[in-house]
Amino acid sequence: MLDPKLLRTELNDVAVRLGTKNFDLDIRQFESLDAKRKSAQVAVEELQAERNKRSKVIGQAKAKGQDVEPLLAEVADLGDRLDAAKSQFDVVSEQFQSLLLSIPNIPDERVPAGKSETDNIEIRQRGTPREFNFTALDHVDLGEHGNAMDFEVAAKITGSRFVTLHGELAQLHRALTQFMLDLHVNEHGYQEVYVPYIVNAESLQGTGQLPKFGEDLFKLEGDKDYYLIPTAEVPVTNLLRDAIVSEEQLPLKFVCHTPCFRSEAGSYGRDTRGMIRQHQFEKVELVQLLRAQDSHAAHEALTHHAEVVLQKLDLPYRLVNLCGGDLGFASAMTYDLEVWLPGQAAYREISSCSNFLDFQARRMQARWRNNATGKPELLHSLNGSGVAVGRALIAVMENYQQQGGSIAVPAVLQPYMGGKTLLFSDS
RNA sequence: GGAGAGAUGGCUGAGUGGUCGAAAGCGCUCCCCUGCUAAGGGAGUAUAGGUUGAUAGCCUAUCCAGGGUUCGAAUCCCUGUCUCUCCGCCA
Numbered sequence: 001m002l003d004p005k006l007l008r009t010e011l012n013d014v015a016v017r018l019g020t021k022n023f024d025l026d027i028r029q030f031e032s033l034d035a036k037r038k039s040a041q042v043a044v045e046e047l048q049a050e051r052n053k054r055s056k057v058i059g060q061a062k063a064k065g066q067d068v069e070p071l072l073a074e075v076a077d078l079g080d081r082l083d084a085a086k087s088q089f090d091v092v093s094e095q096f097q098s099l100l101l102s103i104p105n106i107p108d109e110r111v112p113a114g115k116s117e118t119d120n121i122e123i124r125q126r127g128t129p130r131e132f133n134f135t136a137l138d139h140v141d142l143g144e145h146g147n148a149m150d151f152e153v154a155a156k157i158t159g160s161r162f163v164t165l166h167g168e169l170a171q172l173h174r175a176l177t178q179f180m181l182d183l184h185v186n187e188h189g190y191q192e193v194y195v196p197y198i199v200n201a202e203s204l205q206g207t208g209q210l211p212k213f214g215e216d217l218f219k220l221e222g223d224k225d226y227y228l229i230p231t232a233e234v235p236v237t238n239l240l241r242d243a244i245v246s247e248e249q250l251p252l253k254f255v256c257h258t259p260c261f262r263s264e265a266g267s268y269g270r271d272t273r274g275m276i277r278q279h280q281f282e283k284v285e286l287v288q289l290l291r292a293q294d295s296h297a298a299h300e301a302l303t304h305h306a307e308v309v310l311q312k313l314d315l316p317y318r319l320v321n322l323c324g325g326d327l328g329f330a331s332a333m334t335y336d337l338e339v340w341l342p343g344q345a346a347y348r349e350i351s352s353c354s355n356f357l358d359f360q361a362r363r364m365q366a367r368w369r370n371n372a373t374g375k376p377e378l379l380h381s382l383n384g385s386g387v388a389v390g391r392a393l394i395a396v397m398e399n400y401q402q403q404g405g406s407i408a409v410p411a412v413l414q415p416y417m418g419g420k421t422l423l424f425s426d427s
Numbered sequence: 428g429g430a431g432a433g434a435u436g437g438c439u440g441a442g443u444g445g446u447c448g449a450a451a452g453c454g455c456u457c458c459c460c461u462g463c464u465a466a467g468g469g470a471g472u473a474u475a476g477g478u479u480g481a482u483a484g485c486c487u488a489u490c491c492a493g494g495g496u497u498c499g500a501a502u503c504c505c506u507g508u509c510u511c512u513c514c515g516c517c518a
Contacts, residue, residue: 038477038478041476041477041487042477042478042486044487045476045477045478045486045487045488046486046487048486048487048488049486049487051498051499052486052487052499054498054499055445055497055498055499056445056446056499057498058445058498058499059444059445059446059498059499060445060446062445063445063446068498071498072498074498075498075499076498078498079497079498244437244474365474365475373482374456374472375482376474
């Protein structure tokens, strides 16, 4: 959520900057709603003030044993007037609030203009895509060859966009997770957390998935508004919802491994082959919450932490700065890490590192207390995948494949694989 | 699933339908006193919103949440949520 005060005072500027995100802010609508809200609120508060004053007088009169009947007569219609004013205010206030919740975050100045991912700007590239002296397979063929990846049986068990992994490949998947967690905990100073995979609507509103993007979520049946998490960002960032932490506790750095569930509504026909785009996948997520003045540097650091994963796995990748049109709703600036997939001969997103500034914190009322002023201030929140486990698995398979369909184990993963150096060697 | 108890400010913990945003204690901040890491005295110490040039005032809201009764609710009524205890079941 944007600061309502900013919207009031710099509405035109904000509208222009939101334009780079392909968002059309209706200036007239905002102004008229805000004006309505203002008069309705003032009306309610004035009536409340009067009621408080009168009631106080009645109380005092009664204490002195005076006759309060005439005083009661004076306030006879006050209640009705107040109710009327209140119901009017409630309507306007709700409209105003939902408008505020539907406005995306303002892009940072460094966000390039552009409409789609083709306009993203490449910042740097690391590693060189390997030259194969044989025909490189994609992960689907490799997985089939090793009898280790099965989309058909997953479709039987559940439906499309699910997969089962077997034997050494399932083990490699787990090894990747363990490796990433250990890296971020031991070398990057994150605290590992375990969180619910089911969250309520308030949490999703806090991070920005609701109210606008409910169709991307799996909602549970039942009398409660429960959803499967689309990312660990939701439960982890909401650890701080309605909280005020002391300055000494900052920065907060959490790493969290969870499954993620996404309906992928609107992506019919995209990435239908393989496990690039699944309804269920695993991710190791990095989340930071800290002071406003530290968030730019933290964004760079967090992105680097994700990069280290790819560097240690020796996977070729590139870093791109997302253009306005490709930027997420809550993000002010996002770096994507794209890993090289020989099977597609393309770089594909494997991590997305975003700075939300105080956008999520304002929705969540997540704050810290400034020692210098003694006052609470909104936290800045950031997160990034460190990295997506399913896609990392694909990347390792395709980049480390050997002639004949076996797969070498990256050196850093070997300790997690019982020293194994080659998978599918006997198939 | 059954039975019961509870939810008050950073913490502990009072609270009557009326001047309670809320006693007291602790903690914290500032000041005073004190020749020393003791003790004492005083003042202050929530959050959000509105209004405003203003972090000055003023107004409003908030004692788990949402409704209700009332001129007036932390206090009475209803519903829900959460926590705790006991029983049952269970990974």
